[in-house]
Amino acid sequence: MGGRLQRPEKGRLLPAANLDAPARPEAYLNSVADSNSFERIFKGKTAATFPYDLSKIAPLNPPAYEAVNISPFGNNLLTDLALTALANTDLGRDDVPDLLAISYSSPDPVGHTFGPLSKEENDLYLRLDLEIARLLQALDKTVGKGNYTIFLTADHGASEVPKYLAQHQAPAGAQNHATLNKGAADFLTQQLGPGQWLETERNNMYYLNRPLIASRKLELTRVQNLLADYLREQPGIAQVNTTAQLLTSSTGAFLETKLQNGLYYQRFGDVRFELSPGWTWELGVGATHGSGYLYDSHVPLLWFGAGITPGVSYEYHSITDIAPRPPCWWKASCPAPAPGSPLWKC
Template sequence: MIRKLLLSALLLGSAPALLAQSPKKPKLLVGIMVDQMRADYLPRFADQMGNDGFKRLLREGFQCRNTHYNYVPTVTGPGHSSVYTGTTPRYHGIVGNSWYDRRLRRDVYCTDDSTVQLVGTPKGMGVSARNQVSTTLGDEMKMVSNGRSKVIALSLKDRASALPAGHMADGAFWFDMNTGDFISSTYYMPALPKWVADFNAQKKADYYRQQTWTPLRGPEAYLNSVADSNSFERIFKGKTVATFPYELSKLAPLNPPPYEMVNISPFGNNLLTDLALEALAHTDLGRDDVPDLLALSYSSPDPVGHTFGPLSKEENDLYLRLDLEIARLLQALDKTVGKGNYTIFLTADHGASEVPRYLARHHAPSGAQSHSTLNKGVADYLNQQLGPGAWIETERNNMYYLNRPLIASRKLELARVQEMLAEYLRNQDGIAQVSTTAQLLASSQTAYLESKLQNGLYYKRFGDVRFELEPGWTWEMGVGATHGSGYAYDSHVPLLWFGAGITPGISYQYHTITDIAPTAAMLVESKLPSACTGQAIPEVLSTAGPKKRR
């Protein structure tokens, strides 16, 4: 019947009524991730922003206002992997920024690769996407184009560059906090390309390290922030209070590594935009009809958030300044690639909690657990129940790894010991949800936290018992923000689409972060990443007829 209707429509010349027109395929896809950007930041800060940055994206693009991470932990490595693979840690394998390796009996960083060497610096472990077991959007673009698509990733963090770049990229570059240069890895190339070497020779990081960070606007621009002087922020060495101004030239020698202060300031965003503009000017990105990918990750909002918190004047000012960088990037894309020839998606790798001390001061639900206290309690309990022994190998990412050889030697059932530990944890203050690996593997969970725990499970890198703290609880009643939970403050992030194939609109439908890669793949007519579990967002892709506000 459907085939007959389509044939009749074609014969009658009314096929557009049944077949939506394909969106324009962009020459360049630009993925922008802002590290630790909560969904509420844009509406909070937009009134004080200009018209050419975020507001242009909002005005001319499509907003998905109800986009969430659908797993835990909500941290940088898994976040970047999930956006570009279109799946959760359960299938791409990046279960944290680092994890415990039972075979090696030590921690493994998410982009560690001992088979390669760094390029552009003499020190450090090699970096690649080898630990990421799914292909990425960029990998698939390379394959379907027989290698003609170009893929380049840039960030201050290595994991925010290598993981989006994937396994076949033409280049992944990140910032060396010790030298002030952008570097790479032999996984991608034997030596830095000329345009990166020339950029490093300009010593722009040295220029930014000499700047003084002062408020960009007058007091009226910061009405949604707490007072500049408060007790919720970390104080840099060399200052007695966490208040403006921040003279980076004086603070940098006292707060190592040498270029860390560039990172913990808006000037890290300036530096990344500078490099992105060099990439647009000196590579062939977006120069032909084969779609390319430029993956950018603005890292500085994360250390600024960790240092000062979401309600700080510093965080507010950083986003007003980031707005100028987005405008600068859009202007460069218009000039080098051309309006209507590129498509942007902008999102974040996670959100952030409020500062624990702020919550406590205002009687909001909050609290703090202690790693040392909880770990000692666990060890004492298992010794009482099972006899003396080192029953726990380690605790990482809210997961306990049991000593499985010891359990086997004592002829104990692993599942029984897991459940014994889980039952103890369920009775501890501040713990909301506890699941054993066996439970997560055996059932299909639909409850809020349980499903997120299950989506974060990659068995080879997972512990025996995984738990989640109560809302508002952290590991210490400290200053600055943190993140990593499955709650809305960590999972709810912005998602904006702009450019070729996108018409203006807003959707309030629930979407997950894993929907980005399949949507982008449809726009560039690429194959989906190998482990993709997300669904293309129809509101973004539907371009037939006038776009309605949703």
């Protein structure tokens, strides 16, 4: 049996869904075994394997609705919401362009929980394909074939589970927050004397205690460089940059350019580091994302519908190149903050 959602009289959606078996097990050619040691096991189950009875899992894994989010049925609910919007608004029914933005987000928590090569993630994408088909059928009916254009992309990719990579002798590892932070703090104390030199570490950035540095009459750049030199010697760290280096460097290096694009000086840390390829933070199970490497940043960009000529491009593009494209169709000016350029000539 596949999944089902139960709608009570008051209109609230409750998790009464089951995943008794994968939708099409014969199609899971690239996924790993259903039972392995690097997937999260829900409370109430003894293994991360099918079947999944969400009505039993949800109460044991709060918040209750998170069980729906970590399943294909989160996407079902979103399609229902989109179809409700189409049925109860005038979207696409006049000569004024409308934008319907939909974020199918369940692939993210499923990937975090089970990993990108899991049977669960494979199952989710097969079912998501059916949801997209349901959406396209509704657009054909309400807006009309040839009267709409769709683009599909993602905000990030994913790294593989470190344990899986290690099993296949691939370079991989896991860095430990507590160990790295203590080592950095102890090193600065050894070099500069007693004091809480680190305020915090977040998103691979260290924030130094600037008031303490000023009170000791130390140069900020000296302390930043000391910390950066220490981090460069630690296992699993591939690149380290101080904020000053990112503000003044113009090497055009792949990772460095990405960091510079995301640098907001008022909130950026003093020292930013990047883990080595295949490395993540200590995860015991599941996967994550957040690096600048291709496996984390290479995402699909699919266009479909009115104004699209069939074809394939292998050129490098950024998702920021999406925004300038629609105004070309409408003969309108591009949004002022848009940093990209149209993917093809208007």
